[in-house]
Amino acid sequence: MAAILESIPISDRVEILKCYRNLLRASSSILTWKDIKQIREAIELSMQKTGFERHPSGKLVLVHSLEVARVTVEEMGLGKTSLICALLYELVRNSETTIEEIEKRFGKVEANIMDGLIKVYDLYRTSSSIQSENFRKLLLMFAKDIRVVLIIIADRLITMRSLGKHSLEEQLSISAEVSYLYAPMAHRLGLYTIKSELEDLVMKYTERDIYKFIAKKLNETKRERDRYIKEFIEPLKEELNKHDLKFEIKGRTKTINSIYNKMKKQNVEFEQVYDLFAIRVILDSELKNEKADCWKVYSIVADMYQPNPRRMRDWLTVPKSNGYESLHTTVLGPQNKWVEVQIRTKRMDEIAEKGLAAHWKYKGIRGESGLDEWLTSVREILENPELNAVDLIDDFKLNLYDDEVFVFTPKGDLIRMPKGATVLDFAFNIHSEIGKKCVGARVNSKNVQIKYQLQNGDHIEILTSSTQAPKQDWLNIVATARAKTKLKQALREQLYKEAEIGRETLIRRLKNWKLELNDQLIGQLVKNFRYKTVHDMFRDIALEKLDVVAIREFIQAQQKKESTEAATPGVRSAENFVAAAKEETETADGEVLLIDKNLTNVDYKLAKCCNPIFGDDIFGFVGVSGGIKIHRTTCPNATELRNKYAYRIVKAQWTGEAGSGNYLAAIKVVGEDDIGIISNISSIISKETRVKLRSITVESNEGLFEGAVSVFVSNSLILNSLIKKIRAIKGVLSVSRIDG
Known part of the structure; x- marks a missing residue:
């Protein structure tokens, strides 16, 4: 290893040694001397094969691999096997070595994981979009060995951390992929810290202005926030010490993405987001005392600060399906400010930070089964061959971000369902046949409809009827991926069954009229009666929505037309001829768009x-x-x-020329409710010779006004200049551009 390092430039050599030491430091507690020898062997193999090759981020390939390996150990809690696979991933991906060589030198398990990683890479290389049938294969690999997706997430995290060195096009493409797939996956696997960082980094490159704005605001208010956290924590520490509890307390500012989501959800400005940070109490408790100690801390906090009962979250009694355990409450702290307090033990905190991987360390602890159930439900979705790619992705996404409710069967068994799930979801969760025959339920001894949304603690008894059949509009009622998959399958079966009845009916009636059904006639009927598919037409015949007599009249008309055309050769019918309509284009006068x-x-x-x-x-x-x-x-x-x-x-x-177009743009203005401000805004716009006012609409609420201003401008510089001038008006709190 030393000899190879000598041939590498000093700056790169320093970087490699630094990353290597960080990796050993992070993994020292889990490695034996034999493991370290294997890691050195993997690094030497990488240096021999890749040499001075660089990752798209500009780093040496080996440096990127060392950083990914460190994440798998330090931030995910994975072991030696995943560490080695992370080191070798770039090697095999670039065909510098083979799976067979990996198996020979490192073992069968490592080779299997590497095989999965390479297959994932091949799918990306052959398909420019994850919206393809390859997406199914990709996710099936994830579900086969979860370490494949964990290593890919680690790779994406390191890539996102150095995304500024990529081109603008790559920044947008990689951010979109991470936002759409890997951040939700990290969330579902309990990797909350990584999920939060990925979301923040995505926002940094896709919502640059608002990201910089919130980051600046957080920086400006840091000193005041730190002072408040100290004011909140000090008396709480004193009280906890009186009860002989071993603990540490942390104050944590919420992520930029989380704050932005609160601003959007609550429709407020940054200054009006009250819970910018959370206080976390982490207990050092024995396993048997964990729950009791957490509730003891909750009691102390609730005695000191008034809790908000609506903001109580108990994930101690029944953990989330990804293993998350914690007690959350929001209390009224000093200066009448609401503060979120999270109470958990060291074990719970490690699981909260490292998710699935931490369960392997705490083998046998409750919560593991939830992840197994989720992976089983993922496989059910992926292995349904009749789902097209778009439905597959939509159904899979339903299984990623979800809050949960806990309900009971008539026998008292506890069932975990996603928040928003309905009686119909619950019925399909029990069994497909029960779902298909469901007509409602008795919830807490009261009759409810199939669309009733389940609430925590509900006791549910499903009601069925032998005459009930699945309906298309049920797709708007079910909220879980499992129910959607089963319902779509049932509807397809029903469609084919009805279509077959319709086909047999048509064949029988045509036979009576001495006519025969063939492919050419079927095509003419589908086109004439304007059906999307032949199954839809046959189904309508079975349901008597399409009259068979009308079909006979069409056939007779066709026969008559054909005999007329045969008698007058050379004449071509103009019937059904449609001229291609020229689509109107909404181009800006004088502007030319250069494409590719x-x-x-x-x-x-x-x-x-x-x-x-x-x-x-x-x-x-x-x-x-x-x-x-x-x-x-x-x-x-x-x-x-x-x-x-x-x-x-x-x-x-x-x-083209920046000043020759005429574009419609809209901006949102929020400020103090004063008629003078509206006059000032109108005055500024009227003075702008290159801005034409189209409309202003204003709504007032509790001393604030919110206005939407529509203007015509020739380019974004003029619009940004206008926004800057309006923002400077006294009493205006915020100005932002409106999409759509």
């Missing part, structure tokens, strides 16, 4: 969901009909479009 840097004067539309204007960072999205919609890169729909339909994304940029 070589196509100009392409017809395009400006997307109404984000209203791009000249100067915005943009991309094109090719519609089904072939037209191109132009979106801002910060469009609310951008992440979904990039992930589901990456193959339809087209690079785009503005060309």
